[in-house]
Amino acid sequence: MNVTSLHIALVSETFPPEVNGVANTLGRLCQGLRERGHRLQLVRPRQADDTAPNDDQLLLTRGWPLPGYAGLQWGQSSLHKLLRRWQRNRPDVLYIATEGPLGLSALRAARRLGIPVVSGFHTNFQQYSDHYGFGLLTRLLTGYLRWFHNRSRLTLVPSPSQRLELQRRGFERLELLARGVDGQLFHPARRSAALRAEWGLCEDEIAVLHVGRLAAEKNLQLLTRAFRQLQRDLPQQRLRLVLVGDGPLRAQLQAELPEALFCGVQRGEALAAHYASGDLFLFPSLSETFGNVVLEALASGLAVVAFDQAAAAQHIRHGHNGALATPGDEVAFIESARWLLEDPESLRRVRLNARQHAGKQGWPAIVERFESLLHAARDTQA
Incomplete structure (x- = not known):
């Protein structure tokens, strides 16, 4: 036309x-x-x-x-x-x-x-x-x-x-x-064994990823609490928290999470490789009008845990291609992440479905x- x-x-x-x-x-x-x-x-x-x-x-x-x-x-x-x-x-x-x-x-x-x-x-x-x-x-x-x-x-x-x-x-x-979302740029094929080795992870270990501005409005205190709770609940699993982005809370978060990896701002193919090299994506923000990073994570084949609003509400079916919690329900948010980590088959299935859905957007x-x-x-x- x-x-x-x-x-x-x-x-x-x-x-x-x-x-x-x-x-x-x-x-x-x-x-x-x-x-x-x-x-x-x-x-x-x-x-x-x-x-x-x-x-x-x-x-x-x-x-x-x-x-x-x-x-x-x-x-x-x-x-x-x-x-x-x-x-x-x-x-x-x-x-x-x-x-x-x-x-x-x-x-x-x-x-x-x-x-x-x-x-x-x-x-x-x-x-x-x-x-x-x-x-x-x-x-x-x-x-x-x-x-x-x-x-x-x-x-x-x-x-x-x-x-x-x-x-x-x-x-x-x-x-x-x-x-x-650019489904060619953000793609599971960009997963990098070399990058994961830099993170100190073997293929069967779990990279818990967050991408975004390190600022108060992103509800990152929940990210800290959730990761600590997962470490306590799943001592048999090797989990590594990887944060991509920068902002005024970086120094505070580094003090609270000394073992986490802070990768700074990434762009283009480097950003896409960071996404695809993760396994679980935690997105605790409650202040988004949309949240582009949710679609980028889904397209990269990550299992996304988020609150049921904005992009997550629009693009995630709970238990199918991600996990949703009622906005503000921190217990449900952490339990959703725990469920995915405790059930490798569900994690694998959710990741495949995530890519299948987001690749069409x-x-x-x-x-x-x-x-x-x-x-x-x-x-x-x-």
Whole structure:
């Protein structure tokens, strides 16, 4: 089917090569839209060592470091710069991925110029405030996010559970845009005996893996408690905890888990090899809008233990291709991990089913859905 080419402006305060779920998703969406013949104009803060010039496809703004998030920035409010740019080079539709100062100025500029706006709800900032000791801000943040997104023609959310939660909080015009996974990159065939040897593991020993930011909102204290409990309950098994990623809790976790392996940030094929070389994937986070790492772990053939929400609720059938616990039920979370480790045949079967399911969750269908939603927003009367 031939689809009219769009001129799309995309505004985000994070973008590859920065490593986080929002940046990874936007990189995939932009790549897919370009491959489908659309013209993109990216607006983002200038990154460290960024030498890219401003042109019709890229507008760089100043940014300020985001406290507690090394390498990430708030984009500077750029209302007048955006007005000048879009008066001269008007996009058909605007996608705003982040709600910071840059995103807010883009929303204001678009509304002033009558440009249709689609927004994406990528991060539960209102939940993060609790983890960083700013619980009083939760209501204010929720109100701001609702105000922000309700001024767009559509707000895209990554999971049905997220859509229900936001509807309950008064968010309007919500549409589902799921996430995909690169099933060629994240594949069990990338399992590396050499890497496992570096971890000090033989093939019949168990690598318990976690991939993600080492930060308070990821509920990593449960990861620590779960691993310690598994060690106590299964003394006959050799378990090695492997953490991929970095963040403000790294030093604390290293002190609590001196025998664990901390591999830092990994990218591309190295990241894929780390996934595939694991056996069991523990994902205790309760703050995700989606959780791309769940799909990456499933595609890599790992048995995933997670809470029944976001990506896990969408892609895991308990006992078939992973294990789910009721959100917040830490006992059930640990028991699910224990069940898989105590039953090697179930572990093997779950891992095979994980790959079979996730291998079908490619990005092309997601990009096509994104494209259709952008067209719908452009064609809808304000």
